[in-house]
Amino acid sequence: MNPQSIPTNSNNDISNPSTVDVRRRLRLGEVLVKEGIISEAQVESALAAQKQSKGKRLGEVLVDMRLVDEVTIVKTLAKRLDLPFVDLNQIKISETALKELPARLMREQNILPIACDTESVTVAFGDPLAMEAIDSVRFSCRKRLVEVVSTPTQIKRFVDRSVSVAESKEDFEDFLRSLGREVDREAAAGEDAAAVRLANKIILDAIRDRASDIHIEPNGDRQELLVRFRVDGECREYRRVPAEYREQLVARLKIMARMNIAERRMPQDGKIRFKLGESEIELRVVTLPTAGENEDVVLRILAGSGAQPLGNMNLSPDYLRAIQNLVESPYGMVLAVGPTGSGKTTTLHAMLGKVNAQEKKVWTIEDPVEITQAGLRQMQVNPQIGLSFASAMRSFLRADPDVIMVGEMRDEETAHMAIEASLTGHLVFSTLHTNNAPETITRLVDMGLEPFSFSDALLAVLAQRLCRRLCDQCKEEYEASEIEKEELSGYLGDGVLSRLGGPGPLKLFHAGGCAECDDTGYRGRLALHELLINNDEIREAIQKKATTAELRLLAEKSGMRTLLQDGAAKCLQGLTDLKQVLAVCSR
Known part of the structure; x- marks a missing residue:
């Protein structure tokens, strides 16, 4: 349905006083009983419960x-009052209509203007018997008011999203106007406070939006500068900034990162330490020259924080128990593997x-x-002075360690040092960029590690991926189709599927969309794991230089x-x- 097809007859014109008078005499309980949806006893029970509720x-x-769902309630009232029921997901809501009523009123009364013309405004109500809402709309708008009904949940979702987007856009436009006035004042004084404010606002908003990266993308002298945030693994447009701020913004970020602002032909790396209240956020910054004499800036936000509990790592109960046992080993090597940004460091710190x-x-x-932890003695690689992973490992072995964590096994020397430490009575943790757990073993053997020493040192390999997590506020349950059942059965096996799925029809969830998740249906990320624990069979296979496929069969067994x-x-x-899982895992 589109807004123009919504009926506008006299029955749903709430500017008509006779329509309102009829409405005031109706009672929801009586309507539902008359339609045979609930009994009088259930109404009495609900009225008693209502007295105990808070408004x-x-x-x-x-x-x-x-006793009844909200769709049934709304459709029953719509039928009784001869009002059209509208599914807000199936219509295009007019941006002009949203300006017809105050945002405060929309939020307070849970109403949404969805269409308008020169004479009338069509408004969606979640409760057509809420006379306070009807009276408020009649008082606030001078146009003829046409009423439709929708579910309260849908209306709230669209109000939150529409009003938040409008307010955010308006706030940023106001911010840019104030910057323009500052630029005019600063031109004569040679100051650059406007660029400082713009850079700070972008960083603050990125932190607020839980972004992991900020992308500053200029597009020539006369085109708007695009700013994008990476949130939950996906890039999203944040704002388009007028072209006149391009050079000031890029220069300001380079100054903050202590880069050479005159050098625009070569990539540069730097760091920004950004104060946020009592805490300090570090950002890794890289600039890259791009076509058209532009210079892109990418900032990685390193939220300085403490370690997460191991129980927060989304590990399945059996994997969690296994890892808790592994970390109690007096010596040996545990590897966390996966691509960049898959949460390996977070897991190791847990x-x-x-x-x-x-x-x-x-x-x-x-x-x-x-990530910092009190009690750990933490060092940072510094190539300029020769402090590498391997050189630090050599020093650690002379510094009376019990446990060593090496951020990454980048070369054969570091891997050899880690195995030596594991075999001499130390517990070693490290990471590697490999696709899965069995492949990690063959990669390290191919790197030149001695299979017998490596097989004795290895305790376990934990492969990890991050996929998008369904928003808890709006995810929607549904019954799985036969195709989905077959697909899941192919991955898990019939026995596992029936055990995990439980009795009755197989239920899955799909993304909804609400203000909490910016109407994406997803909020945050979820870790997926693959844990290979070394045992006698796998140890013997490593010594015989088994293939990845052979190691996988043994591990699955x-x-x-x-x-x-x-x-x-x-x-x-x-x-x-399943869509999110398949996006990060190979079949």
Whole structure:
């Protein structure tokens, strides 16, 4: 349905006093009983519960008691009052109509203007018996008011999204206007406070929006500068900034990162330390010359924070128990593997949090130090003075360690040092950029590690991916189709699928959309895991230089679930959907 097709007859014209008078005499309970939807006894029970609730309307109480759903309530009232029911997901809401009523009124009364012309405004109500809302709209708008109904949940979702977007856009436009006035004042004085404010606002908004990266993308002298944030693994447009701010913004960011602002032909790297209240945020900055004499800037936000508990790593119960046992080993090597940005460092620090005790000496060498923990002795790689992972490892072995964490096994020397440390009575943690757990073993053997020493040192390999998590506020349950059942059964096996899916029809969840998740249906990310634990069979296979496929078969026989299988299991738990799992895992 589009706004022009919504009926505008006299029955749904709430500017008509006779329409309002009829409405005032109606009672929701009586209407539902008359239509045979609920009984009088259920109405009495709901009215008693309403007295105990804090200002809830009868319809909300009935829904809470699961006596009826809100779609049935709204459609029944629409039928009784001869009003059109509108599914807001199926129409295009007019931006002009949104300006017809104050944002405060829309939020307070849960109403949404969806269409307008020169004479009338069409407004969606979640409760057509809410006379206060009707009276408020009649008082606030001088045009003829035409009423339609929709579910309160849908209206709230669209109000939150529409009003938030409008307010945010308006705020940024006001901000740019104020910057323009500052630029005029500063031109004569030679100051640059406007660029400072713009850079600070972009960084602050990125932190507020939970972004991991900021992309500043100029497009020539006369075109707007595009700013994008990477949130939950995906780039999203933040704002378009007028072209006149291009050079000031890029120059300001380069100054903050202590770069050479005159050098525009070569990429540069730097860091920004940004004060946010009592805390300090570090940003890694890279500039890159792009076509058309432009210069892009990319900022990676390193939120300086403490370690997360191991229980917050989205590990399945059996994997969590296994890792808790592994980190209690007196010596050996545990590897976390996966692509850049898959959460390997976060997971390793969660493991370190379990061994970080007064009776243990824990050394780390990282590039950079992103997570700090009291009790750990943490160092940062510094190539300019020759401080590498390998050189730090050599020093650690002379510094009485119990536990060592090496940020990354970048070369054969570092890998050899890690194995030596593991075999001489130390617990070693490190990371590697590989696709899965079995492949990690063959990669390290191919790198030149001695298979017998490596097989004795290795405790486990934990492969990891991050996929988008369904928003808890708006995810929607549905019954899986036969195709989805077959697909999940192919990944998990019939026995596992029936055990995890439980009795009755198989239920899955899909993305909804609300103000909490910017109407994407997803909020935050979820870790998927593949845990290979070394045992006698796998140890012997490593010594014989087994292939990745052979190691995978042995690991699965010992209880390893693949990344894809772990993701499929988390789909059944309602944490994500299959589309997101397949986006980060190979079949």
